[in-house]
Amino acid sequence: MTIVPHMTDVPAQSASEPLPKQPRDLLPLLLPVLLALAMLPLIGSGSTWITLTVASLAMGMMIFIMASGLTLVFGLMDVLNFGHGAFIAVGAYVATLVLLPLASWVQADSLWLNLAVLAPAALAAMAVSGALGLVVERVLILPVYGQHLKQILMTTGGLIVAEQALYALWGPQIIPLPLPTSLRGSFILGDVAIAKYRLLAMGVGLAVFVGIQLVLTRSKIGLLIRAGVENREMVEALGYHIKRLFLGVFMVGSALAGLGGIMWALYREQVHASMGNDLTVLVFIVVIIGGLGSIGGCFIGAILVAMVANYGGFLLPKLALVSNILLMVAILMWRPRGLYAVTSR
């Protein structure tokens, strides 16, 4: 029963003392670079290495687009959305609604006609996925905030319902989705061929990454998101409704998943209802590797996963199925909370 004066146990520190230097944590950033360089001698041929590396970057960017929303959703509200893949699949199917009827524009040998059909297809995919995100958040997630087990059940159920609904509406068959003519083929540089669509995917992925970073670092909404990932109670105590913020993040994340869905479908040149399910696993691995809630970690994690898939598929095809899991185990043994640990929870 004492009142403890806590005055004496800490050495005096003047307020004007310089801050301890905090070096930026660049190691995770070096990881994909080191991995790529280490693969060069193993692969042998320089041109094969370049092709695989470009393929990795393009695939990584698409996975990043799909995963970025998921990491923020988890970081901000601790919500485990196992149904995230549904937004990916829905985005891809919605795109077919635009791309298949306008097949003549897709097949036309005109970059402008191709883009004139791709852009509305992508916008439609994002709009429908985003709107679906609104419904899912209100109906499935709102009632189960803070309850992980129920979140897993609800969102997994949602994914199954979405997949069956897609089967019911479109049938079980694989829908072919050919690339627009001007995005087919490759740029040839010496003996290296770089697929045009991969360059486009890299460009879109980078643009999304830069856009997200700008919002997170330059806008008040972005600051609130970062603050909320760290301590949502304090954000509320400063007078902001974290659930409204979260709904916005959830919708944008769903829309980005839809964008990733159309990009992935064009990359594979096919659409199938099971793609949501398949990609959910990949996207979760990326989010865990990156550190829950970290956009930078998600970006690097997506590239690493894609590198392991591409280099690994070339060098050790037998390990293809487990390579991502091995990568995740290795990263978590090095950094148990992922490349960049953000949340203090």
Place this chain on the structure above:
Amino acid sequence: MTDLLTLSGVHTHIGRYHILHGVDFAIPEGQTTMLLGRNGAGKTTTLRTIMGLWPASAGSITLAGQRIEKIATPEIARLGVGYVPESMAVFSDLTVKENLVLAARDGAPDTARLEWIFGFFPALKKFWLSRAGALSGGQKQMLSIARAIVEPRQLLLIDEPTKGLAPAIIGALIDCFAELKRRGATILLVEQNFHAAREIGDAVLVMDNGAIVHRGGMADLANDIPLQERLLGLSLEAHQ
């Protein structure tokens, strides 16, 4: 003198634990009220219940005539309550500036008011663009307090601000609270450091086992050593 904040019969449960057992008190407007009591008495829980961070399971909380015990935390904050939590809770990934930008709800932080805050806490000016996570413990506390006062608030809830800090920094905090008081702020301050408490408190509440066991003037408690011993279990004089 009117009461700005009134708690009556407030009970709080955390999970299955019954923590507050009917807390009753009133905070007069324009005064600094100290909330004392041993560790685990329920002081932090009381502040969190006022902020709506724990729901009150019974009783009423009235702020400036309005019942707030069922209102969500952001609305309570927007009624003009500034909160400095025990953990300080600065956003460590954000800069000092960004922490204050978020705390200023009505647009950019007011320059004159910032200069006034820098007067007490020059470190915040010096490290304006540094990550808050890189600040020392005392500087984080300054930032946490600055966040609560960057715009005028009608009530400040401050939880153990001097805990673990060096005397020089405690001095800066006390100067700041004294100036806030002069400007007419209403403060509910949890403080274990009796020397600091005596310097700035007008009224005092003592809490034990989730209820208020004493309420009175600060000067009366400071001059009544037997009462201190009975309430707080030691002679506070020894800790000046």
